[in-house]
Amino acid sequence: MSEKNDDLKKVVNQALAEQKVPHVKLDKMKPSAVDIDKLTKPSKETHQEYWGKGLTFLAIVLIILLVVSIIGFVGEHGLATFFSDHVNIIHFLTSTNWDPTQGKNHVGALAMIVTSFLVTLISALIAAPFAIAVALFMTEYSSKRSAKFLQSVTELLVGIPSVVYGFLGLTIIVPTIRNVFGGTGFGILAATLVLFVMVLPTITSLTVDALKAVPTELRNSSAALGATRWQTIYHVILRASTSRILTAIIFGMARAFGEALAVQMVIGNAVLMPYNLVSPSATLTSQLTSQMGNTVMGTLPNNALWSLALLLLLMSLLFNFLVHLIGKKGKK
CATH class of the missing domain: 1.10.3720.10 (MetI-like)
Incomplete structure (x- = not known):
């Protein structure tokens, strides 16, 4: 992991050293000021996105379970008329x-x-x-x-x-x-x-x-x-x-x-x-x-x-x- 961080730091330092865009103000950002840990660890926004996706997925699962439960409950009791009480479905309709x-x-x-x-x-x-x-x-x-x-x-x-x-x-x-x-x-x-x-x-x-x-x-x-x-x-x-x-x-x-x-x-x-x-x-x-x-x-x-x-x-x-x-x- 340390080798990857070193390689990443070299790439970032080289990019900062060679940047030639005049309207981008990076004068205060020196190669030594680059924090590799912040670049490699998930940010606060990333964690919020994970939480949002998780809550959305949980809500979808709950809705699906609710719909399936309703259909299953009504179907079980509704079909009991024909399977348990032996009512002819043609006669029923x-x-x-x-x-x-x-x-x-x-x-x-x-x-x-x-x-x-x-x-x-x-x-x-x-x-x-x-x-x-x-x-x-x-x-x-x-x-x-x-x-x-x-x-x-x-x-x-x-x-x-x-x-x-x-x-x-x-x-x-x-x-x-x-x-x-x-x-x-x-x-x-x-x-x-x-x-x-x-x-x-x-x-x-x-x-x-x-x-x-x-x-x-x-x-x-x-x-x-x-x-x-x-x-x-x-x-x-x-x-x-x-x-x-x-x-x-x-x-x-x-x-x-x-x-x-x-x-x-x-x-x-x-x-x-x-x-x-x-x-x-x-x-x-x-x-x-x-x-x-x-x-x-x-x-x-x-x-x-x-x-x-x-x-x-x-x-x-x-x-x-x-x-x-x-x-x-x-x-x-």
Whole structure:
């Protein structure tokens, strides 16, 4: 080690002696002033980099372990319905008879699956045009002050707890539907209107980012060709940001599909196949939140609810896969 230090010192001394750059002030640094130990030992910044890399790696490992643990725990309990209680998975996915307390032949989740998809799709279809319109106004028409105000309103809507949305739906939307359409007022329509307000800020914020990501050169090129502002928006901006807007809509659908408390308060929680929009129904999340506390761990009713949770987890993974798929196509 001492030989290497001596060789290094010779190289440094020679470099200092032969340096001929006039604007570099090394007059005070003589060959004898070179500290080889400082050149060979790790500096304080190097130690900080090591610590930073170590903490980052530890955080990544913990996140991976957490995700794997959640998937493993939900999967173990959700699959127990089919492996321990011997419920036919085809019957589980295609039957509308849901009463696990009566035995394995009464575990059918089709009604809740259909209701969950209907609520998610309808709310996304209603919210998407409004979100795109608001995003276009914020990015293409409004002043900076108006855009900041609308952004503040959007962020405020995101921060409101879901129980508040559910309570507003229970006290305003449900009575209004009851007076207009009759019946109890609970059902897919009430849940859809509540979710519409809940997913609107999510889709709007992501759509604004998508529109801002369109290069300015495309706008200028369209204007140079004589296109009007709306022609530029329709033929250039919206087409260039289509993949990002679809990603925003899918994120909104994921939010709607996984919402539990607000939907539970306005949908009626009746496990029935929905034949119209104003009859009481139940989604996967509403059934989970309303019944999980009434079952005993390890029994068929409890395992059946874990199977519903497993379905929700698989749907979340599907939404993430669609986001990555659309993102890759957008890059192409």
